[in-house]
Amino acid sequence: MKKIALIGSTGSIGTQTLDVIRQLPDHFSLISLAAGRNVDLVVEQVLEFQPRIVAIERKEDAEKIKQQVGENVKVFYGKEGLIEAAVVQEADFLMNALVGSLGLEPTMQAIEAGLDIGIANKETLVTAGHLVTEKAKTYNVNLLPVDSEHSAIFQSLEGNRLEEVEKLIVTASGGSFRDRTREQLKGVSVEDALNHPNWDMGAKITIDSATMMNKGFELIEAHWLFNIPYDDIEVLLHKESIIHSLVEYRDKSVLAQLGTPDMRVPIQYAMSYPERLELRDTNRLNLWKIGKLHFDKPDFDRYRCLSYAYEAGRKGGTLPTVLNAANEEAVKHFLDGKITFLAIEKHIEEALERHQVINSPALDTILEVDKETRAYVSSRIG
Numbered sequence: 001m002k003k004i005a006l007i008g009s010t011g012s013i014g015t016q017t018l019d020v021i022r023q024l025p026d027h028f029s030l031i032s033l034a035a036g037r038n039v040d041l042v043v044e045q046v047l048e049f050q051p052r053i054v055a056i057e058r059k060e061d062a063e064k065i066k067q068q069v070g071e072n073v074k075v076f077y078g079k080e081g082l083i084e085a086a087v088v089q090e091a092d093f094l095m096n097a098l099v100g101s102l103g104l105e106p107t108m109q110a111i112e113a114g115l116d117i118g119i120a121n122k123e124t125l126v127t128a129g130h131l132v133t134e135k136a137k138t139y140n141v142n143l144l145p146v147d148s149e150h151s152a153i154f155q156s157l158e159g160n161r162l163e164e165v166e167k168l169i170v171t172a173s174g175g176s177f178r179d180r181t182r183e184q185l186k187g188v189s190v191e192d193a194l195n196h197p198n199w200d201m202g203a204k205i206t207i208d209s210a211t212m213m214n215k216g217f218e219l220i221e222a223h224w225l226f227n228i229p230y231d232d233i234e235v236l237l238h239k240e241s242i243i244h245s246l247v248e249y250r251d252k253s254v255l256a257q258l259g260t261p262d263m264r265v266p267i268q269y270a271m272s273y274p275e276r277l278e279l280r281d282t283n284r285l286n287l288w289k290i291g292k293l294h295f296d297k298p299d300f301d302r303y304r305c306l307s308y309a310y311e312a313g314r315k316g317g318t319l320p321t322v323l324n325a326a327n328e329e330a331v332k333h334f335l336d337g338k339i340t341f342l343a344i345e346k347h348i349e350e351a352l353e354r355h356q357v358i359n360s361p362a363l364d365t366i367l368e369v370d371k372e373t374r375a376y377v378s379s380r381i382g
């Protein structure tokens with residue numbers, strides 16, 4: 001029985017993690033959960049899964065939850081509450097399903113407590129990949145990928161030697177606007193951008209998929225998780241999201257992992273690793289029914305965020321922190337209807353250009369640069 005701590009329980013990854021726990025009660029139990037503002041869903045989750053610890057963003061919501069869940073559940077709030085829910089001594093595994101660099105500090109502390117981490121929250125690796133991977137090594141903790149692409153790479157690397165890898169090929173569906181020209185992106189609405197063709201995900205990652213910043217983040221995530229140089233990580237457009245990513249070896253053999261798009265597959269594998277458990281109500285891959293798979297090269301002018309991510313990753317230091325913070329701030333304003341879709345790129349580019357890179361930044365520096373970048377982008381937007 002693995003004891004799971006879950007932060008971000010009310011989101012897309014969080015609810016699917018709970019679905020895995022629900023289906024495999026002999027394998028997993030929930031020790032703690034944390035969420036932002038969805039109080040009703042938190043109460044429902046607590047009543048169903050009976051965790052011992054709950055954390056919510058705001059104090060007033062913690063009071064509301066306390067009144068509905070009984071005295072056996074400890075309810076915390078704020079940043080400290082999030083840490084309480086992430087770092088539980090009796091837990092074996094933390095699923096980090098938060099969105100944004102908010103996930104960095106709980107991850108660092110959970111590693112120090114010796115918990116294996118299911119890392120859905122890619123922004124944590126983008127903003128401070130060097131610190132997270134170094135700490136995981138020091139504390140002998142596994143960072144298990146949850147992103148379907150990284151899970152595919154992880155699975156394609158199993159039983160092979162990292163030094164025999166020639167390159168990683170990360171597949172990309174192309175997001176909501178994959179069939180539009182740059183010209184056609186000018187007047188797109190928030191609603192259009194939120195309409196992803198293959199995956200039903202949280203709002204921020206759906207916008208990141210449409211700008212391809214999500215794929216850019218995944219390059220950086222892959223670099224840190226698998227210790228592969230950026231020059232050896234490629235992006236391949238593959239609109240069906242059936243091949244979740246590939247690894248090419250030095251003998252030109254290419255290994256891949258395939259499956260119908262269902263995030264519970266990589267979520268469950270991260271939780272059950274190294275075992276594979278049955279996943280009952282997911283669709284079998286039926287290649288003869290699909291018939292054709294399509295592949296294309298990404299156009300770096302059409303998808304500028306991909307170039308920014310390669311540049312930020314290669315230069316390193318605090319530049320990926322700026323990339324992430326500027327993106328989080330710009331996407332928030334796009335979702336609020338304050339800037340256009342193409343302005344997201346513009347604000348990221350401006351933030352990257354003005355930044356003086358600090359090499360090998362410590363956690364305090366990262367947190368400072370993150371804060372300063374958000375304030376800058378926000379002031380530019382007005």
Ligand SMILES: NC(=O)c1ccc[n+]([C@@H]2O[C@H](COP(=O)([O-])OP(=O)(O)OC[C@H]3O[C@@H](n4cnc5c(N)ncnc54)[C@H](OP(=O)(O)O)[C@@H]3O)[C@@H](O)[C@H]2O)c1
Binds near residue numbers: 011036039056200
């Ligand atoms: N969704 C996918 O299929 C998918 C696939 C691959 C990778 N990922 C990655 O997984 C992460 C989560 O994505 P998602 O799509 O699941 O996002 P999401 O649906 O927006 O969920 C985000 C979660 O974070 C919680 N949260 C936000 N602010 C918080 C705060 N201040 N304190 C505590 N909790 C807070 C939210 O709580 P409330 O809703 O209660 O406010 C929610 O539970 C992202 O890094 C994303 O890139 C997602």
